[in-house]
Amino acid sequence: MGKPTVLVTGGGAGIGEGISQVLAQRGWHVLVNDIDAPSALRVAQAVGGTALPGDIRTDPGALISSAVADL
Numbered sequence: 001m002g003k004p005t006v007l008v009t010g011g012g013a014g015i016g017e018g019i020s021q022v023l024a025q026r027g028w029h030v031l032v033n034d035i036d037a038p039s040a041l042r043v044a045q046a047v048g049g050t051a052l053p054g055d056i057r058t059d060p061g062a063l064i065s066s067a068v069a070d071l
Contacts, residue, residue, distance in 0.1 A: 012039030
């Protein structure tokens with residue numbers, strides 16, 4: 001069985017970045033979402049996760065579909 005996966009919105013900085021770090025340390029695969037694509041990529045690389053840049057406010061369904069497709 002693989003790692004559990006979590007989508008962290010706003011994961012590119014601040015509290016979201018901290019949450020991404022803690023979840024990765026606890027064995028989760030973190031999908032890091034942030035409107036700032038470079039920040040999402042930076043955090044995803046740092047935690048061994050996957051960057052999922054975009055604005056969840058504009059099309060949350062597309063973001064979720066993209067996350068599921070990545071799995």
